[in-house]
Amino acid sequence: MRQILALLALTFLLLAPAARAESPVLAGIAHSGEVRVGLTGDYKPFSWEEPEGHFEGMDADMAAALARDLGVRLTITRTSWPTLMDDLATGKFDIGMGGISITEARQEKALFSMPLLSDGKAPVARCADAERFRTLDGIDREGVRVIVNPGGTNEQFARANIHRATLILHKDNATVFDEIAAGRADVMMTDAIETRIVAKEYPSLCATSPDAPFTRAEKAYLLPQDAAWKARVDDWLARMEANGERARIFAKWVE
Incomplete structure (x- = not known):
């Protein structure tokens, strides 16, 4: 069943030249057969790397779910908080995950998916x-x-x-x-x-006061300035929300 779903998803990518023409990221994913997800690997419960090269956490699971939905293989790319925006700008990854907060400075250079949660x-x-x-x-x-x-x-x-x-x-x-x-x-x-x-x-x-944080900010996935790719990610997230899969993944890592 998983192979059939993967084949259908890949067929969607291959049979959508108009979407690929509008989206350099989707075109690259279809050509390479992989989606590259940037993770810092140092921020629980979103992602952490232990042992080296092995990533766990809610966004490691979400990254795997995204790859399945696209019908391609997953490649996790190690990034860091100081280099996050530069790594995105140079095309080191297709989507950044791992507890990234939406900020005005980041919005000037990138797009964000629909928000996943609010924290402070x-x-x-x-x-x-x-x-x-x-x-x-x-x-x-x-x-x-x-x-x-x-x-x-x-x-x-x-x-x-x-x-x-x-x-x-x-x-x-x-x-x-x-x-x-x-x-x-x-x-x-x-x-x-x-x-x-x-x-x-x-x-x-x-x-000391997790229920009364000093600030409030939304967390989402970081994306290059590619509107069609954002729409594809948001569509996937909406379906993950509707079928309860996102909630199940989050509940696995946050009690």
Whole structure:
């Protein structure tokens, strides 16, 4: 059955020259027989890489579902938050997944799919310090060490709101919470969905206010400026929503 569906999807691509002519991305996918999905591999529950070359998470599953829907093979391309937009611009991947927030700066250079969820920045700290860091006023004080991964909205938010505390840039997002647990940093502000995951994985760390984040932003898939490709992705997402598959995938990774 899966082979039949894949053949039908590929036939759709091959028999739609008008759509391919309007969409360089769809034309490239039809020609190569693959869809290239960019993932950072360092942001639970969306995607993480462990061991090297093996990606897991909700958007790793969604990427596989997209490839099945297109009837092509999946190639996951490693990207990073500092290089995300440059990698898109140079055609390193066809679609960026993995918990990407919609921002005005990104919208100037790219398109986004329909939104997948709404989230916002919230603190995670050692449980013993949780009460101290429930507010921005409590965080932005002299002597507080705020750690952040560079290149994305976490760094943008921290730089816009941290003026008195010490800001520590930690380049490896996969180990940034180890620094807090070890006492080398005090608090990080990231998306609330991640703070909940961190609190489950680190007994000494707590999500201080995940239900009342400091900001609100929508997350979606990052796309090149190709309207026909966006329409194809949005159509797939609408069908995933209607048949409950998106909800099942998300529920697998977020309790």
